Amino acid sequence: MDTVNYSNLQAGKRYTLNGTLMDAETGLPVYGANGMPVTGTTSFRADAADGTATVTFTFDGSTMAGRTLVVYETLQWYNDTLASHTDPDDPDQTVHLPKIGTTALDSETDDHIGMADQEMTLVDTVGYENLAVGKTYTVTGTLYVKSTGEALKNADGNPVTASAEFVAEAADGSVELTFVFDASALAGESVVAFESLAYNGVEVAVHADIDDECQTVHIPEIGTTAIDAESGTHNAMADETVTIVDTVEYTNLISGKEYTISGV
Numbered sequence: 001m002d003t004v005n006y007s008n009l010q011a012g013k014r015y016t017l018n019g020t021l022m023d024a025e026t027g028l029p030v031y032g033a034n035g036m037p038v039t040g041t042t043s044f045r046a047d048a049a050d051g052t053a054t055v056t057f058t059f060d061g062s063t064m065a066g067r068t069l070v071v072y073e074t075l076q077w078y079n080d081t082l083a084s085h086t087d088p089d090d091p092d093q094t095v096h097l098p099k100i101g102t103t104a105l106d107s108e109t110d111d112h113i114g115m116a117d118q119e120m121t122l123v124d125t126v127g128y129e130n131l132a133v134g135k136t137y138t139v140t141g142t143l144y145v146k147s148t149g150e151a152l153k154n155a156d157g158n159p160v161t162a163s164a165e166f167v168a169e170a171a172d173g174s175v176e177l178t179f180v181f182d183a184s185a186l187a188g189e190s191v192v193a194f195e196s197l198a199y200n201g202v203e204v205a206v207h208a209d210i211d212d213e214c215q216t217v218h219i220p221e222i223g224t225t226a227i228d229a230e231s232g233t234h235n236a237m238a239d240e241t242v243t244i245v246d247t248v249e250y251t252n253l254i255s256g257k258e259y260t261i262s263g264v
Helices: none
Strands: 002-006 014-023 039-045 051-055 068-077 080-085 094-096 099-106 120-129 136-145 161-167 173-181 190-199 202-207 216-218 221-228 244-251
Touching: 002 014, 002 068, 014 051, 039 051, 099 190, 099 202, 099 216, 120 136, 120 190, 136 173, 161 173, 173 190
Parallel strands: none
Antiparallel strands: 002 051, 014 039, 014 068, 068 080, 068 094, 099 120, 120 173, 136 161, 136 190, 190 202, 190 216, 221 244
C-alpha cells in the first residue's frame, strides 16, 4: 500500500496515479509471474488542493525474500504527466523483504547429531538478511519430528519452542535460539527447527523446510546382538578363554562422520 501525498492540485479535477515496483539493488522493475512489471494505479477526484491517495500493488512475493522494493509513482491528468517521485534511496518509498536461514546444532557435539538424553539442548543460529536497521524484531522457533512432520511436544503437551527479541543493529546478522527438552524417547528420530521472524506481531520471514539438513539434528539409536564365537548362540562354555562377538546395529548416523563404539 503506497500512500501518496499530493499538493497544489485543482480541486474537483480527476487525476490518475500510476506506480511501478522497482528492485532497489538492480534499479530495474520487479516482474510478476506474467512476465510484466508489477504496477498499480488509482484514479481519484481531488477534493482539495492538498491530500493523499493510495495505490495498491498485489503480486506473488514468495520468491523475493532478501530483496528490497522501491515504489516509483507518477501523477497524470489525462495523458499528461504532472509530477513524479522516483527516488531509489527514499526510505519512505522502500519495503524490505527479509530472508532468514538457520543452523541447528547439539550443544554437546556442536554438530547435527546428539544423544537421546532426558535433557537435550539445541542451539539454533538464525541468520537474517535485509532487515530495517534500528527496528525491533522477534524470532520464534518450533521443533518438528522429521519422520511425522508434526511439532515435537513437551510433557505438558505443548510444542517445544524458543523465542528472542532483538534490535537489528545492521541489515544482516544473526541471533541464537536455545531449545531445552526431553529427548529420551527420540532415539532413532531427527528433529528439525522451523523459524519465523516477526515485526510488530506480523510474520515477515519464515524458514520451515523439513528436509533442510542445516536445520536438522539427528538422534542415533543402537541395538546389539551378542553371541558366543564357538557355539554361534547365546550359550557359551565356561572355558579359560571365551570369545563373545557383539554385532552392533546403528541407525540415524550422519554419513561420512567418524564414530567410536565401546562395549563392556
